[in-house]
Amino acid sequence: MAEAKSDLLQGTLDMLVLHVTALAPLHGYAIAQRIQQISREALQIQQGSLYPALHRLEERGLLKAEWRESETGRDAKYYALTKAGKKALEDERSNWLRISQAITLVLRTVD
Numbered sequence: 001m002a003e004a005k006s007d008l009l010q011g012t013l014d015m016l017v018l019h020v021t022a023l024a025p026l027h028g029y030a031i032a033q034r035i036q037q038i039s040r041e042a043l044q045i046q047q048g049s050l051y052p053a054l055h056r057l058e059e060r061g062l063l064k065a066e067w068r069e070s071e072t073g074r075d076a077k078y079y080a081l082t083k084a085g086k087k088a089l090e091d092e093r094s095n096w097l098r099i100s101q102a103i104t105l106v107l108r109t110v111d
Contacts, residue, residue, distance in 0.1 A: 021063060026079060031050065063082060
């Protein structure tokens, strides 16, 4: 599970990683920064959560990785979404929207 200012549900970090890598190939630090930026600082992904998620997604064939020179001139492993990753992201996004709408309905219920 991701360590964040707001705790993430199991599997949510994977979905967020797939989403930001769908926008453009990124290295690990940039992925964490992008999630933090998009969430308006609400989510701060720690390396101890991010890198195991990246390796897990790569092993499952949802991300592909290649070494490239980063903007700092150092070599970094860049992650990009695969075709299978795109399908998994679509499925996860759909499932997330369905579940979050159901939870919102429950939370809006007043005794």
